[in-house]
Amino acid sequence: MGVTAILADFLHCTADPGLAAGGDGVEIVRDGALLVRDGRIERLLPARALEAGPDVAIDDWRGHLAVPGFIDTHVHYPQVDVVASYGAQLLDWLERYTFPAERRFADRAYADAAAAFFLDRLLENGTTTAAVYCTVHPQSVDAFFTAALRRGLRMIAGKLLMDRNCPDDLRDSARTGYDDSRALVERWHGRGRLGYAITPRFAPTSTPEQLALAAQLAREVPDAWIQSHVAENRDEVDWARSLFPEAASYLDIYDRAGLLRDRAVYGHCIWLDDADRRRMAQRGAAAAFCPTSNLFLGSGLYDLAAARAAGMRTGLATDIGGGTSYSMLATLAEAYKVQQLQGVSVPPAQSLYLATLGGAVALGLADRIGSFRPGREADLVLLDRNATPALARRTAASADALDDFFAFMMLGDARAVAATYVLGSRVAAPAAASG
Numbered sequence: 438m439g440v441t442a443i444l445a446d447f448l449h450c451t452a453d454p455g456l457a458a459g460g461d462g463v464e465i466v467r468d469g470a471l472l473v474r475d476g477r478i479e480r481l482l483p484a485r486a487l488e489a490g491p492d493v494a495i496d497d498w499r500g501h502l503a504v505p506g507f508i509d510t511h512v513h514y515p516q517v518d519v520v521a522s523y524g525a526q527l528l529d530w531l532e533r534y535t536f537p538a539e540r541r542f543a544d545r546a547y548a549d550a551a552a553a554f555f556l557d558r559l560l561e562n563g564t565t566t567a568a569v570y571c572t573v574h575p576q577s578v579d580a581f582f583t584a585a586l587r588r589g590l591r592m593i594a595g596k597l598l599m600d601r602n603c604p605d606d607l608r609d610s611a612r613t614g615y616d617d618s619r620a621l622v623e624r625w626h627g628r629g630r631l632g633y634a635i636t637p638r639f640a641p642t643s644t645p646e647q648l649a650l651a652a653q654l655a656r657e658v659p660d661a662w663i664q665s666h667v668a669e670n671r672d673e674v675d676w677a678r679s680l681f682p683e684a685a686s687y688l689d690i691y692d693r694a695g696l697l698r699d700r701a702v703y704g705h706c707i708w709l710d711d712a713d714r715r716r717m718a719q720r721g722a723a724a725a726f727c728p729t730s731n732l733f734l735g736s737g738l739y740d741l742a743a744a745r746a747a748g749m750r751t752g753l754a755t756d757i758g759g760g761t762s763y764s765m766l767a768t769l770a771e772a773y774k775v776q777q778l779q780g781v782s783v784p785p786a787q788s789l790y791l792a793t794l795g796g797a798v799a800l801g802l803a804d805r806i807g808s809f810r811p812g813r814e815a816d817l818v819l820l821d822r823n824a825t826p827a828l829a830r831r832t833a834a835s836a837d838a839l840d841d842f843f844a845f846m847m848l849g850d851a852r853a854v855a856a857t858y859v860l861g862s863r864v865a866a867p868a869a870a871s872g
């Protein structure tokens with residue numbers, strides 16, 4: 438099979454650039470060529486060094502900015518119908534919007550259609566990998582993975598575990614939750630580029646027995662992911678602690694159960710203290726920072742500097758439908774503002790990291806995705822500097838590719854995505870973009 442050379446300006450992280458301005462950990466290749474063979478990156482080089490032969494196909498995106506495909510570390514596909522619903526904070530929002538929406542996923546045909554819709558929104562926004570919550574129904578996971586497999590995507594997902602404090606028709610039991618998850622692991626984990634995530638919604642909707650069986654499954658499948666929510670909202674923190682009075686903190690509920698480890702990703706992590714953050718770091722667990730959701734639901738401000746100081750890893754996430762945009766660019770804009778409110782101006786290199794390599798590190802996948810290093814899977818996004826009049830004018834005056842990227846964060850969304858590539862093949866045409 439031949440080689441494809443994608444021509445563009447390339448920008449990616451090779452390491453964590455940190456919070457100091459500078460540009461360490463970033464590689465920029467202006468007028469570059471990315472050589473892709475069998476879906477994997479062979480080499481990134483200056484286009485002038487490219488030796489074109491009859492077996493090299495050229496995809497010409499000169500003038501565009503290429504970055505690695507975005508990685509959304511926390512998102513709910515069954516919430517496509519309730520995103521942007523008015524007027525509630527977390528616990529009320531679950532009752533009013535989330536539970537009624539999730540009920541519909543008992544119907545496999547409904548779930549199939551929602552999964553296809555959701556993945557099309559991710560791809561038109563340049564997101565090529567996500568850690569996805571399904572519903573309590575196993576068929577919601579089958580629907581999602583079937584759609585992801587068809588598109589060749591690297592996706593992580595799992596069935597919600599929820600055996601108390603929820604409507605009867607959305608409740609599993611500790612035993613059926615374990616059995617259904619185990620069967621889904623066997624059906625999907627490691628198939629194509631798919632990975633299974635053991636997914637207790639959050640401690641208040643799982644009994645101690647359910648958390649214990651989730652941890653048992655995690656021990657039985659050591660390379661599976663674990664995903665849940667922690668310390669999003671103050672009422673939620675109080676509720677969780679009242680349900681588990683023996684735990685030293687909300688996070689400690691998961692630690693005592695055996696659910697903190699590598700490949701465990703916890704959404705929000707706002708109301709943690711430094712001891713909790715250090716525990717996350719020691720266990721190898723990562724946080725999913727969900728800025729549009731945290732602002733929309735009035736939950737609080739994620740402290741990125743404190744997370745970094747404690748050694749806790751952070752990935753970025755849209756958290757649709759608590760979050761309000763499918764776009765990781767728009768999500769980065771809100772992430773920047775959330776840190777500004779805490780006195781930290783996140784440099785563009787760190788923002789790029791959060792949406793790409795940092796997400797891959799949080800998910801334990803940095804050897805597969807998140808950068809343009811040789812051997813990585815060729816998932817990438819082509820950004821159009823002329824996508825809108827505002828972007829064209831701003832990027833004409835920009836200093837370098839990192840400055841361009843910052844402008845894309847602040848002014849861009851799906852309109853800025855000219856093309857998305859999965860395993861070296863283009864999948865989303867600009868005509869499909871709809872926000």
Ligand SMILES: [Zn+2]
Nearest residue numbers: 513666704756
């Ligand atoms: Zn969530």
